[in-house]
Amino acid sequence: MTGMLQGKTAVVTGAGTGIGRVIARRFVAEGARVLVSDFSGEQEDTAAELGEAAVAFQADVRHEAEIEEMFAQALEALGRLDISVHVAGNPGGRWGEEITEEEFDAFTQTHLKGMMFCCKHAARAMLPAGGGAIVNFSSTASLNYDPLISFGYSAAKAGINSLTKGFAGRYGKDGIRVNAIAPGFTLSEKNRNVPEQVMASLSARAMLGRAGTPEEQASVALFLASDLASFVTGLTIPVDGGWTARLA
Numbered sequence: 447m448t449g450m451l452q453g454k455t456a457v458v459t460g461a462g463t464g465i466g467r468v469i470a471r472r473f474v475a476e477g478a479r480v481l482v483s484d485f486s487g488e489q490e491d492t493a494a495e496l497g498e499a500a501v502a503f504q505a506d507v508r509h510e511a512e513i514e515e516m517f518a519q520a521l522e523a524l525g526r527l528d529i530s531v532h533v534a535g536n537p538g539g540r541w542g543e544e545i546t547e548e549e550f551d552a553f554t555q556t557h558l559k560g561m562m563f564c565c566k567h568a569a570r571a572m573l574p575a576g577g578g579a580i581v582n583f584s585s586t587a588s589l590n591y592d593p594l595i596s597f598g599y600s601a602a603k604a605g606i607n608s609l610t611k612g613f614a615g616r617y618g619k620d621g622i623r624v625n626a627i628a629p630g631f632t633l634s635e636k637n638r639n640v641p642e643q644v645m646a647s648l649s650a651r652a653m654l655g656r657a658g659t660p661e662e663q664a665s666v667a668l669f670l671a672s673d674l675a676s677f678v679t680g681l682t683i684p685v686d687g688g689w690t691a692r693l694a
């Protein structure tokens with residue numbers, strides 16, 4: 447590790463498991479102090495693993511009041527906020543018009559509403575530090591149609607790409623950069639157990655012919671959060687092994 451985030455502070459949502467947990471681990475290895483947040487309780491395990499550099503906070507991103515409290519706690523525990531990575535998300539859902547109202551509400555509340563208010567309060571928390579970097583987790587599903595993926599999930603993720611541009615525009619002159627990562631099929635814990643046929647089919651979508659790893663998502667999050675990306679904002683970057691570059 448090269449100390450890319452030495453002296454920086456960060457919030458990571460969805461850090462109880464999966465990609466969020468790996469990002470928190472990577473940021474700490476690069477020198478950051480991190481508030482790790484989740485609604486599941488597993489943020490405590492992540493913080494225990496990471497030791498003194500991490501603080502746990504339980505927050506459900508469907509509720510603005512909990513998000514506001516999370517960023518207040520980050521400022522209190524870490525002293526300032528330089529980076530906020532919004533990973534919390536709920537996958538799945540029925541395909542096409544078979545989606546239920548309940549599922550649609552669950553997607554939009556977690557992904558779209560959650561991202562709106564995480565960005566709002568992250569930006570406010572960063573202003574006193576004179577700038578910062580926000581990284582939102584979208585999906586390749588936000589960019590193009592795929593028959594295996596729920597319309598409701600894709601639409602909520604597409605809204606994240608729009609919010610990313612909106613916040614980048616609003617806060618650019620304050621030195622706050624806002625970007626999104628659109629992962630392709632990635633082997634977080636839950637995806638290691640999908641049926642073999644689904645695993646083969648989703649892996650084959652990538653030009654590289656395989657699934658991505660949480661570490662590969664974390665590497666791009668690290669770049670976007672770091673000063674190496676100082677002139678990069680408003681973008682949604684596919685990290686998908688070439689999935690979205692294909693015609694079919």
Ligand SMILES: NC(=O)c1ccc[n+]([C@@H]2O[C@H](COP(=O)([O-])OP(=O)(O)OC[C@H]3O[C@@H](n4cnc5c(N)ncnc54)[C@H](O)[C@@H]3O)[C@@H](O)[C@H]2O)c1
Nearest residue numbers: 460462463464465485486506507534535585629631632634
């Ligand atoms: N893994 C993939 O293949 C893939 C592909 C495209 C996009 N993504 C996106 O990347 C992100 C991470 O994916 P993952 O595979 O690590 O998922 P995951 O399900 O393993 O982890 C998501 C985490 O978010 C937390 N979470 C869910 N709802 C929450 C809420 N309302 N408030 C707070 N925390 C909540 C969960 O407890 C969990 O710890 C998600 O936003 C997902 O949509 C993942």
